[in-house]
Amino acid sequence: SGKFCVIGLGNFGSHCARELFELGNDVIALDKNRSVVNNMRDFVSQAIVADATKKDMLESIELEDVDAVIISVGSNISTSILVTLYLKELGVKEIVVKALDDDHGRILNQVGATRIIFPEKDMAIKTAQVLSDPNLTDFIPLYGDYLVAEVPIPDQLDGTSLEDARLKRDYSLQVLAIKDENSGVTDISPDPEHILRKGELLTVLGRQEDVDRFRNL
């Protein structure tokens, strides 16, 4: 397990600090708002009330050996930029920052952030893609144009075994799971002898165009 520091305990920061702590890590949580810090005391290793833009304060909490610092300090852009700059100068190797928009993200990159997070934008795009395609119950963008999607079983494969359906060879789709729509039971990494039934949903990995072609069979 590792050691982390989370600066700014709003929605994003507080969930991040709690999750890191629950995963068994050492977590220092810091915010300038006393009541927010008090709420976190039971859920982290150390909770500190301080203004992160004071460089001497950052120096006093020994951040050299942390695995990462996560910054999410609200809508004042200059605060996150300043804090990122100081941490870079103190030698912190991984600086993760929540950005408000693309311009903010670019500046943070320049001053030393190693990873930029856009929670609203990322979730908005994913929500739009899932809503726009009713068959994508939930899709997971993997590499480039490959994705993981759920597709219904076409009529012509009803009653065929997974092995005989030759999904990889004939349709370029790798089957990850099969879900029975009625019972809701999901069979992950199914056996080749599994008989496909209409009403089941296949979770497949493949290119967007192969997924679309299969859906329109």
Place this chain on the structure above:
Amino acid sequence: SGKFCVIGLGNFGSHCARELFELGNDVIALDKNRSVVNNMRDFVSQAIVADATKKDMLESIELEDVDAVIISVGSNISTSILVTLYLKELGVKEIVVKALDDDHGRILNQVGATRIIFPEKDMAIKTAQVLSDPNLTDFIPLYGDYLVAEVPIPDQLDGTSLEDARLKRDYSLQVLAIKDENSGVTDISPDPEHILRKGELLTVLGRQEDVDRFRNL
């Protein structure tokens, strides 16, 4: 393609409206702030300046046949609750709402929201999990305790073909892709004859404990 209405054009709403439009859907974007609406005119089918809490206004924009309405109206909880209630009464079948926290989410569920989104919380948890486990370059929670993760190739499998490594039979892991760390090239749905080399990263689907066991070989 479908028809959607997006109410509230902040960070989340504006990205959602644009993405839905880019995917070829009919999109009505609505906000009470005139300058925000003007910025969206080129990126949606119709942009309207209006206060969504006025029920007669919602009635005038013919929402009966939309596939979904997406609501993200900022930190005033009562606004999103009121708008959700009116849309439910107007017969809108899918109402997607961005919630501020779990309590807000519970109330929205009661008044008729069909899908609740917590962008900050979801992204915070995912960020913490990826940071906490350096080998999880990026993981994708699938069903229950199954996930998709990237793992390095252990010494004992160096030089073995994918087929002979019998990853599914001996380690309960399904290989989705193989990435060469040096060249950055990713081979999705690799051939069984692929020879595994140290320095390659395997993207696998499996249970958390099977992924951990494989990593500690």
